[in-house]
Amino acid sequence: MSKHHSLGSTGVNRRALLSGTAALLASPFVLSSARAEAAPVNVGVIMPLSGPNAQFGINSRNGIELVADEINTAGGIAELGGAKINLVVADATSTPTTAGTVAQRLITQQDMTAVLGAFVSSLTIAISEVTERRDIPLLTMSFADQITGRGYKNIFQVVAKASVIGKAQFEYTAAIAQAAGAKIEKIAIMYEDTAYGTAQANGLRAGAKAANVEVVMDDAYPLGITDTTPLINKLRGSGAQAVFPVSYLNDSLLIIRTMRQQKLTIPAIGGAAGYVIPDFEKGLGEFAENVLSIDTSNYDLAPQLTERFRKRFGYFMVHEALEHAVCLEVLVQAIRKAKSAKAEDVAAALRGAKFTGGWINGMTGGAVQFDQTGLNVLSVPLMVQWRAKDIVTVWPKDIAKSAPVWRS
Amino acid sequence: MKRWLALAAVIVAVALLPLLLDPRGYWIRVFTFTLLFAAMAQAWNIVGGLANQTSLGHAAFFGIGAYTSTVLLLKFGISPWLGMLAGGALGGLAALVIAIPTMRLQGHYFALATLAFGEVMRVIANVWTSLTGGPGGLSVPFVPPSLAAYSFKLLRPHAYIALAALVVVTAIFEIIRRGAMGYRLRAIKQNPAAAEVIGVDTTRVKLQAAVISGALIAMLGTLYAQVAVFFDPDTVFGIASISIRIALIAIIGGVGTAAGPILGAFFIIPLEEVMNDLLSSRAAGLSQLVFGVILISVILWRPRGFITVFDSLRARLSRSGAS
Amino acid sequence: MSFLQAILDGLLIGGVYAVISIGLTLVYGVMGIVNFAQAEFLTIGMFTAWFAWAFLGLDPVLAAPLSFAVAFAIGWVVQGQLIARVLSAPSVAQIFLTVGLLIVIENGTLLLFGSQFRSVTTSYQTISLSLGPLFISIPYLIAFAMSLACGVALWWFMRASWFGRAMRATAQNPAAARLMGIDTALMYKMAFALGVGLTAFGGAVILPYVTVYPGVGGQFVVLMFTVVVLGGLGSVAGAVVGGLSVGVIQSLSSLFFPIQLQNLVLFIVFILVLAVRPQGLVGASR
Secondary structure: OHHHHHHHOOOOOOOHHHHHHHHHHHHHHHHHOOOOOOOEEEEEEOOOOOOHHHHHHHHHHHHHHHHHHHHHHOOOHHHHHHHOEEEEEOOOOOOOHHHHHHHHHHHHHHOOOOOEEOOOOHOOOOOHHHHHHOOOOEEEOOHHHHOOOOOOOOOOEOOOHHHHHHHHHHHHHHHHHHOOOOOOOOOHHHHEEHHHHHHHHHHHHHHHHHHOEEEEEEEEEOOOOOOHHHHHHHHHHHOOOOEEOOOOOOHHHHHHHHHHHHOOOOOEEEEEEOOOOOOHHHHHHHHHOOEEEEEOOOHHHHHHHHHHHHHHHOOOOHHHHHHHHHHHHHHHHHHHHOOOOOHHHHHHEEOEEEEEEEEHHEEEOOEEEEEOOOEOOOOOOOEEEEOOOOEEEEHHHHHHOOOOOOOO | OOOHHHHHHHHHHHHHHHHHOOOOOOHHHHHHHHHHHHHHHHHHHHHHHHHHOOOOHHHHHHHHHHHHHHHHHHHHHOOOHHHHHHHHHHHHHHHHHHHHOOOOOHHHHHHHHHHHHHHHHHHHHOOHHHOOOOHHEEEEEOOOOEEOOOOOOHHHOOOOHHHHHHHHHHHHHHHHHHHHHHHHHHHHHOOOOHHHHOOOOOHHHHHHHHHHHEEEEEEHHHHHHHHHHHHHHHHOOOHHHHHEEEHHHHHOOOOOOOHHHHHHHHHHHHHHHHHHHHHOOOOOHHHHHHHHHHHHHHHHOOOOOOOHHHHHHHHHHHHHOOO | OOHOOOOHHHHHHHHHHHHHHHHHHHHHHHHOOOOOOOOHHHHHHHHHHHHHHHHHHOOHHHHHHHHHHHHHHHHHHHHOOOOOOOOOOHHHHHHHHHHHHHHHHEEEEEHHHOOOOOOOOOOOOOOEEOOOOOEEEEHHHHHHHHHHHHHHHHHHHHHHHHHHHHHHHHOOOOOHHHHHOOHHHHHHHHHHHHOOOOOOOHHHOOOOOOOOOOHHHHHHHHHHHHHHHHHHOOHHHHHHHHHHHHHHHHHHHHHHOHHHHHHHHHHHHHHHHHHHHHOOOOOOOO
């Protein structure tokens, strides 16, 4: 305990001086459970806590805090002599460079076992540039393809990539429509021009092309748009049978409401983010009913666990909270396996092994296993549908909790 | 003579600082960005201070520099040093293109026109995906470390390059300020009509200042890209993250003086970091809120920048010396 | 037909742009200050209306006067305590004081109300009138009508009331106004409070179709500047023309260009107008 504190507060050159002694000291600490209290395991949590994505950052932090508190109250990590998890939370802001600086700060100030973050793909990428050079594992649920596409060794992406999600968004929809006896021939894609929107739109486009479905409208729009009428005017003239909007909350409400105003009733299949948070239903009321959305995990896959989140925070466990909880679960399992809180030992334990149980039950595939690039190969997207104030998993069939409703 | 000695002492002291900081650590990164932002604000100062045209769109040229060198490196493997020159040329050209229609605008109109130009460049960078990678951003690839390839494992060389850049940009600023061009710019600042009458080609001088400033900040864009390693359109073309920030740094320090941007950068950048460190985990928004309050207080206290603290100190000293 | 629809949509949305921007131009016209924090009062107006809806069950449109009053009071204090101190400072200090204010208000609301997106549900939110093949969005129409009413009220106030005339006199020549016995400090407070109040009023009327969160003002900052500069900084009539122009340009440009380029088209028009007619489309040269 005291060792870590002195590490954090001594001068800038302490790393060179202490690295040797720290290594020597670390092993007795780990092995002797007779000690009153084991050194805590420092885990950096870097999230956008201010700026336009603050809401998602706070949701993510809530998920992580829930898991950490539960582990700590249950006596910490037994393999490390009951070591507690010490979350070091920091604001990534909305600028990637600042996020990188924040990561550098956390790693320099304390011995970090790992870093979790940062919801927004561009922030995650900037953080990974720092963690990679310092050999600290970074666990994330950001979607962007580049995250595990750069050959980095210390990054672990627990969910499917954006292009895969986009493709599934189309393919699942086609399958659901087919099961209901409908056939989709023309679709419209509209997405915000962010990393997430463009990457997912690429997947949608690829899916449509493979299925020989015509994309009659394919429009990016500026982030923070306050008037979607031009988009919906265009949609109305396009003759599309289904629309795939990929956006955060404000745009998603605008799009659905403007569609209603213009009496457009074609199904809208959302691209996660703004379509799978409680505020979507709060904003739309009855118009939210039966809206479909792609997602990467859902709380109804592990209801007994996610209910604890609802109890503590008062809303259902949104996917970013759940997936970050899974990040911490996987991390803790790796620490237990490595019997070490050293970053490089944990990174080695994360690679290749298969993690199951606990919060991981909330993921598709029922387990987490990272490949060479750090991508969780077992995660597949799923389709959810709004039912009253809840979202219910409706596809793929083997994990669905309810049958999908299709109205074309 | 004394002043030069003092200046040399300060430069040596600053030059020694990176040696004392953990080369993989946090403070050297903050130090490097502080130097970079000081240099950026100094480049802005040529237009914003000497020509008295408050540009709120310098991110346009900065982003051009960052993207030019990084795209040349990614697509053709060209060293960022050469890319920096190409970026500087493009940045200067862009500055010329936007200066021609906006040059005659006064005060707030100029500020708002440049703000809009910065946004134009941001939108273009977002849309032109095949060249810029779009909103997904660009990662500077890691190549074997060497000075020629502008690639280093540690931050220390980056800190020295940023320091050298600050010295060079400050020297250029001083040369302009003391030279004929500075004289002409001051004449225009005080009375454009009168300057025209005494034979100052106001158009030409303003264009020169705009191009030099634009080219310099574009070259600094390359430096930024090499340190930050990853950036997207919102980072390098951002209103808040770049345009407003560098103007703010110069203004907090003292517009139109060589020391102003340096003082401003060494106040603003570390302050942001300390705020984020101390407060960001307590309550969302608190650190930024305190930062804003400090900003307002400083402006109310010293509307003409920190530099005026030294002026009043000097005035007090000379007064007490006289009595 | 899509052309007519685009013009119609543009005018409706432009009316709202006008009312949220009038305050900005009023503050500039009277004090010569460009207020970067103006859009934050839109956020304040939206939050006020949201709380009135959530706790009093008031429709945002009816809560608009309340939003006006709250922002007016805050504006009064801000002008008296902060802006008044920099009236004679360099214009860059004025600009960056308001930037500081922007940071404080945005993060203050984040601290107080949290980061979640809040939206209201109203009965007319998803309804539109059909006019032949044209659609007229009811929430847009209501917001437009409210903006119009607000604009007319302001026009009357500036023309007919003693306060309005005194304010215009202060704008034209503060020294002369003082000689005539006008309390210019009071006029500045009045102008600033009125200006931010109008923006907050606009915030309330758009609440039926825009979600409120601490950063929402940021989405409108550049747009508001475009409106007032297109119309001519300091001209109230200009802000109306500017607002309608921006609405129509945005709406029409989406017929010919990708919607992603909406703002690009707008800003290029903006820079060109500035280059050719720096006093704005209607503004008299100041």
